[in-house]
Amino acid sequence: MPEGTVQRAQGRGRFISFEGGEGAGKSTQIKKLSSRLNAANVRTLITREPGGSPGAEIVRHLVLSGMGKLLGPDAETLLFAAARDDHVRTVIQPALAQGTWVLCDRFADSTRVYQGRLGRVEPAVLNAMERVTIGDLKPDLTLILDVPVEVGLRRAAARRGNATADRFESEDVRFHEELREAYREIAVAEPGRCVLIDASADADAVAARVWDALRRRFSAASTASAASPA
Ligand code: Z5A
16 A cells, blocks of 8 residues: 555644553554654654653553542542643644644543443543543544454563553453443444454554555545645
8 A cells, every 4th residue: 555545634633542452452553553654754643541741641650550449430530531631732732733643542432431331430420521621622533453352461461471460450351341342332333433443463464454444534535635745
């Protein structure tokens, strides 16, 4: 596939989020996609949630230490929201305004799935938090990397080695099964924004699927005000 088939929008950059369960391979795919876009002269910023800005990284540390779980699902949701608010205002929006493509490892769908579906936080609370933190800022494309739970947990355990599992890694298999189901439901409910990617193949094969999804979404035909990568 020629690199030039993904077009760069003039003005604002594209906002692409990656979602999925434990060990789905988001970080791996984000790095691969960034390299490929850079080779096509598209400037990218790799970032993540929770975190991505100095303030949000402090909250990340708190949440992954298990502190949020002690406070309960509603309070934990507020912590993720506080981190997102800082990240959006200080990193994501300025980068998009400069024409940079933002590749974000998790975004608001993670709150919908982890705190909403798994934590049973009410939709009204999630909606209110989204209004405050992201307003109209929806990703232009959300790639949901889908792997069977046992595959994802095996990958995550291999990567972790002897290190201690964090707050979410230590949840049981049923938690991860429900998580996967919730992501699949989002993909079905929002086909205009989300693409479900089978991420159980090797990393290069998955990267080809990711690129194909991008090409379809941002091809010349579907991008009215597009300019070819310089
Ligand atoms: N959370 C939340 O509850 N609410 C929110 O609003 C937000 C987040 C934003 C952040 O964890 C946690 O916060 C997350 C949800 C919660 N909980 N969990 N779990 P994190 O940032 O520390 O980790 P993560 O986002 O879950 O990422 P991950 O699952 O740990 O990894 P990944 O990025 O998806 O995968 P990876 O690092 O690219 O790959 C994992 C390993 O598999 C690694 O050794 C790779 O080399 C290997 N790999 C990758 N791809 C492949 C393929 N295709 N084949 C074979 N091996 C592969």
